[in-house]
Amino acid sequence: MQEHDSESFDLPEWGTAGAPPPPPPGTDLDDAAEQADLYLDVTAELILTTTQLPPGYRVRSVIGLVSAEGSASVNDDIGFNGALAVAKSAALDRLSSDASTSGAGAVVGIRLTVATRLNDVVVLAYGTALDVKQA
Numbered sequence: 164m165q166e167h168d169s170e171s172f173d174l175p176e177w178g179t180a181g182a183p184p185p186p187p188p189g190t191d192l193d194d195a196a197e198q199a200d201l202y203l204d205v206t207a208e209l210i211l212t213t214t215q216l217p218p219g220y221r222v223r224s225v226i227g228l229v230s231a232e233g234s235a236s237v238n239d240d241i242g243f244n245g246a247l248a249v250a251k252s253a254a255l256d257r258l259s260s261d262a263s264t265s266g267a268g269a270v271v272g273i274r275l276t277v278a279t280r281l282n283d284v285v286v287l288a289y290g291t292a293l294d295v296k297q298a
Contacts, residue, residue: 209259210269216295223294226267230289231257237282246284251275254288267292 216222233253235246254275262270273290 209263209267210271210295211255211259211273211290212269212271213273214271216269216271216293219298220269220295221298223296226262226265226292226294228289229258229262229265229267229270229292230287231255231261232285232287233257234280234283234285237284243284247277247286250277250284250286251288254286258288258290262290262292265292266294268295269293 210217210220231254233250233256235241235249235253237243237246241249258270258273270290270292273288276287276289278285278287
């Protein structure tokens with residue numbers, strides 16, 4: 164994920180059965196994403212979520228599909244899991260950058276696809292970019 168300074172905020176009530184709880188305050192979202200599936204990252208710039216738009220936001224317009232790829236080599240130092248984490252982080256950073264450049268305030272329905280190519284791990288991240296505002 165991109166480094167950022169953000170103001171503190173309260174995560175919205177999820178209200179959907181089976182939704183994971185938010186990470187505890189002060190949790191580094193990069194560490195949390197490695198331990199569990201990414202489900203929500205809210206910064207002052209962009210919302211990234213694997214679900215629909217969280218409560219408290221309204222869609223102004225649908226910008227469209229955004230996608231990005233990240234890859235890393237598997238070696239003795241980091242192994243497969245380390246390479247997967249590096250590739251995932253690179254893909255989400257690129258997705259964030261592309262979405263922000265297109266004027267998006269959120270990317271919803273994010274999906275990750277993982278493939279291997281020789282000694283490389285490749286992660287494709289894709290979702291729907293939206294122009295949003297707080298309700």
